[in-house]
Amino acid sequence: MSEPLSVLPSLDDVLAAARRLPVCDDAAKLHALIARILQAAESGGDFPQAVDALATAASAALDNDPWVQFGKAVGRLQDLQAALRAAPDLTSGTAVVDAPLPT
Numbered sequence: 001m002s003e004p005l006s007v008l009p010s011l012d013d014v015l016a017a018a019r020r021l022p023v024c025d026d027a028a029k030l031h032a033l034i035a036r037i038l039q040a041a042e043s044g045g046d047f048p049q050a051v052d053a054l055a056t057a058a059s060a061a062l063d064n065d066p067w068v069q070f071g072k073a074v075g076r077l078q079d080l081q082a083a084l085r086a087a088p089d090l091t092s093g094t095a096v097v098d099a100p101l102p103t
Helices: 005-019 025-043 047-064 066-086
Strands: none
Touching: 005 025, 025 047, 047 066
8 A cells, every 4th residue: 555554544534434324326426436545555656646636525415414504504593593693673773682482
């Protein structure tokens, strides 16, 4: 292997995580990129470029993940809630800090 042995534990972690991916187009692309990393590590190919391509594809896959999208939507709701609590009540001239939010 031409890559330093220090990358092996990280590569093992990536391989273990990849085995837990659901079967879908994004996972197939990630598996292909992992194979490219393994090939680069074995043959002395462009290892950094292969790792960067995997990182880019993994990030794109996360953007498409419904759980991540749900988490982002909840985060936006929390931000809106905080902004509404801090916004002044224009009808009374006081802040709406103490107003309870609907449950």
